[in-house]
Amino acid sequence: MSSEALQHAHDEHRDDAASKLGMWLFLFTELLLFGGLFLVYSIYRNMNMEDFHAGSAHLDIFIGAINTIVLITSSATVAISITAIQKKHYRLAKGLLWFTILAAGVFMVNKYFEWGHKFEIGLYPGGDMFEAMPGGERLFFVLYYFMTGLHGLHVIIGAIIIGFVIKEINQGKQTYDNFAFHENAGLYWHLVDLIWIFLFPLMYLII
Numbered sequence: 001m002s003s004e005a006l007q008h009a010h011d012e013h014r015d016d017a018a019s020k021l022g023m024w025l026f027l028f029t030e031l032l033l034f035g036g037l038f039l040v041y042s043i044y045r046n047m048n049m050e051d052f053h054a055g056s057a058h059l060d061i062f063i064g065a066i067n068t069i070v071l072i073t074s075s076a077t078v079a080i081s082i083t084a085i086q087k088k089h090y091r092l093a094k095g096l097l098w099f100t101i102l103a104a105g106v107f108m109v110n111k112y113f114e115w116g117h118k119f120e121i122g123l124y125p126g127g128d129m130f131e132a133m134p135g136g137e138r139l140f141f142v143l144y145y146f147m148t149g150l151h152g153l154h155v156i157i158g159a160i161i162i163g164f165v166i167k168e169i170n171q172g173k174q175t176y177d178n179f180a181f182h183e184n185a186g187l188y189w190h191l192v193d194l195i196w197i198f199l200f201p202l203m204y205l206i207i
Helices: 003-012 016-047 047-057 061-084 088-120 136-171 180-204
Strands: none
Touching: 016 047, 016 136, 016 180, 047 136, 061 088, 061 180, 088 136, 136 180
16 A cells, blocks of 8 residues: 555544544643642641741742743644645744753742752741641641642653654644644643642742
8 A cells, every 4th residue: 555545544544533522621630739728728728827827938029920921932833833834834833842842841940949949948848847847837838839840840841842843743643634632732731831820829829
């Protein structure tokens, strides 16, 4: 069978609608996971309002704000890259995706320095500063490390997925009329952005 015939057979079995539906179902489970964590956070925050406020004062709002801008910008570049590939601007689409990966790197570097500073001063479970805190503040930081750490893991996974999209564009598997994987990667990245938009005010801007 010729390569054209193989490609035609492959196209015949393509189901972009099912692919997108599967992605939405997956995203729904992710929303349930983080929604549950947000609920737990809200309950404990109401039970320890003053301690959570004191714990939040140790976070760096500037770094949190920079990371918010970085993620929102990267979410826009992913969306524009999908439009670019639809218009056959493959080089632009790849450039925008590389920018998104760069933004993910900037986000994680900022997070590294933020976490690193707290570890240096003993503000981690088992650290001197952490153990000297009231129970409510310790609980805040346990939730802080768990929720922002889990989100950071999603940032890394999202960057890897986008890297695979670039690879498939290079291989001619993602084209102007076949970009379901590209689109699903964009949906995942928008979820990563959305979760942070909730995490930032909850953790950093407690009033």
